[in-house]
Each structure stands twice: as structure tokens, then as C-alpha cells.
Amino acid sequence: MSSSSTRCFRTISQAVFCLAVFATSVFGQSTMRVIRESKHDVSLPLAELGRMTPAQPNPFSPRLLKVLPTKPVLAAPQYEVADAALQEQMLTPMAATIGLNFEGLGQSQYGFVVQAAPPDTNGAVGATQYVQWVNLEYAVFDKATGALTAGPFQGNSIWAGFGGQCQTSNDGDPIVQYDKIANRWILTQFAVSSTPYLQCVAVSTTSDATGSYNRYAFSFGNSFPDYPKLGVWPDAYYISFNMFGPVNFLGADACAMDRNKMLAGLPATIVCFQQNTGVDSLLPSDMDGLIQPAQGEPAFFADFGTNSLRLWKFHVDFATPANSTFTGPTTLAVANFNPLCGGGTCVSQPGTTQKLDSLADRLMYRLAYRKFTDGHEALVANHAITTGTRWYEIRNPNGTPSVFQQGTYAPDSSTRWMGSIAMDQSGDIALGYSVASGSVFPSIAFTGRFAGDALGTMQAEQSIVAGTGSQTNLVRWGDYSAMTVDPVDDCTFWYTQEYIKATGSFNWNTRIANFKFDTCGGSGGGGTAILSTTLLKFAKTPIGQSSAPLSVTLSNTGTGPLNLFSVTASGDYQISNNTCSTTVDAGTSCIVSVTFTPTKKNARTGTLTFSDDAPNSPQTVTLKGTGQSLALSPTALNFGTLTVGNTSSPQDVTVTNVGSTAVTFTGFAFAGGAAGDYLIAGNTCGTTIAPGATCAVSVGFKPTKKGARNAKLNIKNNGGGSPSTATVTGIGN
Numbered sequence: 001m002s003s004s005s006t007r008c009f010r011t012i013s014q015a016v017f018c019l020a021v022f023a024t025s026v027f028g029q030s031t032m033r034v035i036r037e038s039k040h041d042v043s044l045p046l047a048e049l050g051r052m053t054p055a056q057p058n059p060f061s062p063r064l065l066k067v068l069p070t071k072p073v074l075a076a077p078q079y080e081v082a083d084a085a086l087q088e089q090m091l092t093p094m095a096a097t098i099g100l101n102f103e104g105l106g107q108s109q110y111g112f113v114v115q116a117a118p119p120d121t122n123g124a125v126g127a128t129q130y131v132q133w134v135n136l137e138y139a140v141f142d143k144a145t146g147a148l149t150a151g152p153f154q155g156n157s158i159w160a161g162f163g164g165q166c167q168t169s170n171d172g173d174p175i176v177q178y179d180k181i182a183n184r185w186i187l188t189q190f191a192v193s194s195t196p197y198l199q200c201v202a203v204s205t206t207s208d209a210t211g212s213y214n215r216y217a218f219s220f221g222n223s224f225p226d227y228p229k230l231g232v233w234p235d236a237y238y239i240s241f242n243m244f245g246p247v248n249f250l251g252a253d254a255c256a257m258d259r260n261k262m263l264a265g266l267p268a269t270i271v272c273f274q275q276n277t278g279v280d281s282l283l284p285s286d287m288d289g290l291i292q293p294a295q296g297e298p299a300f301f302a303d304f305g306t307n308s309l310r311l312w313k314f315h316v317d318f319a320t321p322a323n324s325t326f327t328g329p330t331t332l333a334v335a336n337f338n339p340l341c342g343g344g345t346c347v348s349q350p351g352t353t354q355k356l357d358s359l360a361d362r363l364m365y366r367l368a369y370r371k372f373t374d375g376h377e378a379l380v381a382n383h384a385i386t387t388g389t390r391w392y393e394i395r396n397p398n399g400t401p402s403v404f405q406q407g408t409y410a411p412d413s414s415t416r417w418m419g420s421i422a423m424d425q426s427g428d429i430a431l432g433y434s435v436a437s438g439s440v441f442p443s444i445a446f447t448g449r450f451a452g453d454a455l456g457t458m459q460a461e462q463s464i465v466a467g468t469g470s471q472t473n474l475v476r477w478g479d480y481s482a483m484t485v486d487p488v489d490d491c492t493f494w495y496t497q498e499y500i501k502a503t504g505s506f507n508w509n510t511r512i513a514n515f516k517f518d519t520c521g522g523s524g525g526g527g528t529a530i531l532s533t534t535l536l537k538f539a540k541t542p543i544g545q546s547s548a549p550l551s552v553t554l555s556n557t558g559t560g561p562l563n564l565f566s567v568t569a570s571g572d573y574q575i576s577n578n579t580c581s582t583t584v585d586a587g588t589s590c591i592v593s594v595t596f597t598p599t600k601k602n603a604r605t606g607t608l609t610f611s612d613d614a615p616n617s618p619q620t621v622t623l624k625g626t627g628q629s630l631a632l633s634p635t636a637l638n639f640g641t642l643t644v645g646n647t648s649s650p651q652d653v654t655v656t657n658v659g660s661t662a663v664t665f666t667g668f669a670f671a672g673g674a675a676g677d678y679l680i681a682g683n684t685c686g687t688t689i690a691p692g693a694t695c696a697v698s699v700g701f702k703p704t705k706k707g708a709r710n711a712k713l714n715i716k717n718n719g720g721g722s723p724s725t726a727t728v729t730g731i732g733n
Helices: 046-050 155-159 259-264
Strands: 002-010 016-024 031-042 096-103 122-125 129-134 137-142 148-154 175-179 184-191 198-204 213-219 224-233 236-244 249-257 269-274 283-287 299-305 308-315 325-333 345-347 364-371 377-385 388-395 402-409 415-423 429-436 443-449 462-465 482-485 493-500 508-517 529-531 535-537 550-556 562-569 573-578 589-596 602-612 619-628 630-633 636-642 651-657 663-671 678-683 694-701 707-717 724-732
Touching: 046 148, 046 155, 096 462, 122 482, 122 493, 129 175, 129 184, 129 508, 137 155, 148 155, 155 184, 155 198, 155 213, 175 224, 184 213, 184 224, 198 236, 198 259, 213 259, 224 364, 236 259, 236 283, 236 299, 249 299, 249 308, 299 325, 299 364, 299 377, 308 388, 325 402, 364 415, 364 482, 377 415, 377 429, 388 415, 388 429, 415 493, 429 482, 429 493, 443 493, 443 508, 462 493, 462 508, 529 602, 529 619, 562 573, 573 602, 589 602, 589 619, 630 707, 630 724, 636 651, 636 694, 663 678, 694 707, 694 724
Parallel strands: 122 175, 224 283, 283 364, 415 482, 535 619, 636 724
Antiparallel strands: 002 016, 031 213, 031 269, 096 508, 122 129, 129 137, 137 148, 175 184, 184 198, 198 213, 224 236, 236 249, 249 269, 283 299, 299 308, 308 325, 364 377, 377 388, 388 402, 415 429, 429 443, 443 462, 482 493, 493 508, 529 550, 550 589, 562 602, 573 589, 602 619, 630 651, 651 694, 663 707, 678 694, 707 724
16 A cells, blocks of 8 residues: 655745655565765864854755654544543643743844744753754753753754755754763764765764864765754763655665764764655664663664564674664554644644644654663654644564553643653653644643653643743744753753744744652662762873773762662773672672773763762762873883993983874973983984884983982873873982
8 A cells, every 4th residue: 555645844934845655565675875974073062062153054045954754654644542541631640840931043142043844943961051943043951950050052053064965954853862871972964965875963072062063974875865863872872863866765764874983083884774665753762760771682673564563673883783683563553643734744833823743753852761670661752643742662673562651641632732752760760742723822831740650641731831822834843852861860851942032923932941759769668878089180192002900989878778780980090800799688788890992182081980879860970181182111121220421321211202293392391300311322213203103211320329229201292191200210329
């Protein structure tokens, strides 16, 4: 069976573009391919990039928007179906408490001017910051206060100086994520103003969103990679697309980006499995919390079918891509439903005949994954149906998956759609969405539930902001929103969504709010986690070499066991030894040792993170070190005992440039109490040294006094961590 549909996109210039598309319901084998990066580099800090944005092409110039065909089920008439999961009453008061609630990017906010619709509102929360990205700009906010700290900047400013379409095109469909395992930010948008079509990806080099980024461009040739959706997983950054040829829909594309290479700023690839036209709008699993899935566990992709959910498994092998697999789907029956508006446009607003787009032909971002302390795994998802907002919790996705619970939230006659859902560490669920009707302006609200509430039910709705206007002359709404979970307390939900302040078109606003269920983050097993230090400072270390280990002691000073979920190190730091087990008994301690292996010169920061069930979880240790382009060998010279006034035979210090750029020498000198007892007997280094090159400095010893005569050879340079130092020792007799 096949079906056709036509959907339209309106630009701010009021030009309307439509595309007729066709779909088939037939599944087929997926096709694997490997995409190598077109280019990668390391950027300047984001604040500097924002000021370097090149001149932009007209963002309002007409561009055909590739639109997804209606799913085959939607071609049939919409019948009244009994929704066995329908919840029409608010059973209990909302137990979550709103904290911050402030304006995001939108018309007349922070100097922002709406340039496109819909906004594609999304954001993510990190250790200290919240990053929001909409069409066509992004901004960084202080997580503690909601104050704007950087931006708004044009989306493509992240690729300023990168060259090519990533730099010159600001085409949107943005996604921002926070990698909780590595404490890094991932920002991505497409560049599709001309072929080849690109996906532009940036991964921060630290946990600071305003710092530098490892930047990548991946080419999809003449295939248009529409509606990208990103998920963080331990072995890859998984991303999905709806692929279009020059005329026809080609099917969904499920892809895995080499996370480890991108974190390190190394050349990276994408492994993709192209589906046929029977599969579209796949969502990749996105890990919440710090309890990781089992090593080697596949990522999950999902969509919905006729009264069903469909689940795939993606195992990637970047070393041998041919070993990668994309298997499924496993079909899970759910309560009967009809997609809202048949997947099209029908959402009413006050004072206008203009209806809003439902985008109900797909699951809504994110497919949130969580593993709990008892070992069980869950996925939560949502989409809009005729009777309300449908949500699901899927258990045991890597075994025999099942729908543990489902519900349709519809406490009154208003339409609730464009949702996003997540779970906290206690298993509480939060669901945010847009709400509107003929008497309710497009607004933002959320609902939620305790883990112990009756299955399939949500608590009373709570408003985040009430709209005060309707959108006119424009159907587009969404296309998505974002519910994320704070990585520090693993309890606080952050939600961002669009709304309307004043009736009109191309004048949308957005809101950012956080809230928390008060019972989340209890004392667990009664353990108390105390660290011996919150800072480890490593000796200056040449690039690519490993430092001596430094250690942190974790002590449980509580009355019960401390359940330790994970210990992770980010940046250029590695855990070299870990004596901690998954349970640290009361009154005992364990030790974690860390080494520093710099990948670049100058200051390199990271974080050692302990995730456990103590009230102050996670506990963190700041890691600081300095990378040097020059490596000295040996790093210590011993001249033994020599008669005062005599001169020793020279000994050499070999200098190697282990960096990627030439290093300039600015001085060779001795320092310390006996600096005058040493001399440079020879020097082949000159003024510069090329990458990979070596030279030698010859040192002689001429003691002026009896006793220990110790000093340092300092080689001053611009290769980071100057001076590079070798100790020199001898005894005068």
C-alpha cells in the first residue's frame, strides 16, 4: 500500500513552497556505508567565534523545505478508536516544584530577531551552564541564575574560519546536547544551501560551552539529511535523518559518529544504515544519568507504526565497519490511537482560523534512556494523538522489550502536542508540551509522575508560561522541544519550548524552566561520600606522554553502604587504577588514580566524577595540567663528584618537538642556587624546531664550591608550559 501527501513551508518573505511526496509501507534491508569527514579542526573559544561570523546569505531567500511523507496508516480514514490508555482527570496535585523560569531566545529578547519558523527549540543543561539553540541562533545561560552569559550568536558562527558551507550557510535544524560521561557539549546543524549537503558537528574541548570546539563536516552528497536527531551513547554519537533525493523521500538514515575520535579532535567517520521509504523519523536513544549501559550494548532507535512501537538495535564497530549491525524492528503493541490531525494541521487558537501543525506523524524528541541502580533499563517516548499526548515507558530494551506503562494525558479539551519526556534518577517522569485551543493561546505546560504513582497516570498539569497571542498566516510549529535532566543532581528537569506573546507571524518566543520532584535524590543506602581533595594538579607533560599518577581517596563516613555507580575522567585524563567496588561499606575508603596525557599544548582541564547514591552526588575533582610541545630526554643529568674548578665532560639533553607546529626558542639558561656552576657547552637547536625534529643542548659542570651543587636547565619557548626543564646535579670536592 502506498500513499501521498502534500505539505507546505512558508518563509518570512511569505513565499509558499509545496512538495508532493510518496511513501510505501514495505520494509526492506538497510544499506550500510561509511562517511569520512570532509574536514576537521579545532576552533578558537566560542566567544571569539561569535564576533567572527562571516557575512550571511539572505536567510529569507526562498528554499524548498523537504517535508516528510505522511505515514501509510494516515491514508486511511480516521475512525473513532477506544483509547485504553486515556487519562481524562488530574488525579493528584503536581508534586514537582518550579525553580528558574525565564525567557529564552525569541522576538525582542536579548537583541534576537526572528528569522525563520518554526524555531526548532531545543537546549541542554551542563555542569554550570544551559545552552539553548533555535533557528537561527544560540546562547549560553548561567545555570544557577538564568542570566545570559554569551550570545546570542548565529548558528554558523561556531564554524567561523572553518571554510565551506558550515561557515557560510546558517540553515538551522539545530541540536545541542551535553555528553554527561565526558562532560562535553555537542552542537550540530546542517548546511544545505547547495550540494554537497553537509552535517556540521562541533564537540567542545572542555565542559565550558564558551570554550573551543573540535569541528567536523560530514558530506551526504546530493541526499538531503533532513530533521537530524542526536543521541549520546558510550560508544558513539548516534544521529538519525530523513533522507531526500532531488524529488523523492529515500527513507530514514540511522548513523553513528565516532565519539572517541571526536572527543580527541582526531579524524572521524560516520557509519550509516540507510533504510527504505517504509521507515522514517527514527529517534536514537539518548543516555540520561551516569550509570552506563553494559559495555558493547547497542544503541536503540524507535518510531511508531499502526497501534505499535518499533524498536531497532544499532551496534557499531568503527575499527571494522563491516561488523556493524542494524537489526529489527521489534514491534510492541500499544493502546489504539490515531495521530493528531492525521499527522497534519488542525490545532486551534483563539481569534483566528489559522490552525497549527501537529507534526504528529512521528515520535517527539528525545528517546530518553536510563539505567537504574537495580540494573533495570528504561526508554521513555511520546507523541501527539487525537485524544491527547501519548507517552510510553519501555523496559528491557536489550532483552525482550515490553511496554511497562503507557498513558494518554488529556485532562481537558485543549490540545497538547509537541512534547518532550525524560526520567530522573528516582524513576520520576516529566513530560513538557505545547497546549492550545479555541480559547487558550499557544502556551507551555508540563505534567509528571512519581515512580510509585499508578501506572499510566500523570499528576495535575502545571503551567510554565501562558501565551497571550495566536500565530497567524503560518502553520509551522515546533518542530521539536527539549526536556533534559541536570547532570549534577540527576533530578532537576530543564524544559524549553516556544509560545506566542502577541498575535502575529514570525514573532515567536521561547521559555526555559527547571523543576524537580522533591523526593528525588534521597540518601540512598545511608552512605556519605567524602573526597580527599577537589583538585589534582599535574606536572607539565609533553604531548602524547603520560604523567605520573595522582590519587584521590573516596571515603564513606556514613552509617550505611555507599552505592557507587560510575567513576569517569574527562578531557586528557585517564583512570589508571581504581580500587573502588560498586559498594563502599560504611567506614571504609578506596583510591582512584589518574594520569595526564595531553593532546595539545598549554592548559588542559578535565573532571574526575564520582556518581553514587549519596545526597551530594556527583562528587567532582577538577583536573589541571599543562601540555608541552617540547619533550626533553633525559630530564635529569647527574655529573657525580668533581674537583672544584675543574670542568666535566659534557652531557646532552635531547629536545624533540612532539607537537604539530614549529616551536620558537627564546632562551637557554640555568636557574637555581648553583646556576653559575653549569655551562652550555654546545647547542644545535638554533631558533626554531619543526614538528617531529630533534636537537641537542650540551651541558657542562664546573663546581665553584664543595658540596651539592644543584640547578635547572630552563629552555624557554612558545610551545606551551614554558620553560621546559631538566634538573642538573653534581657535587663539588
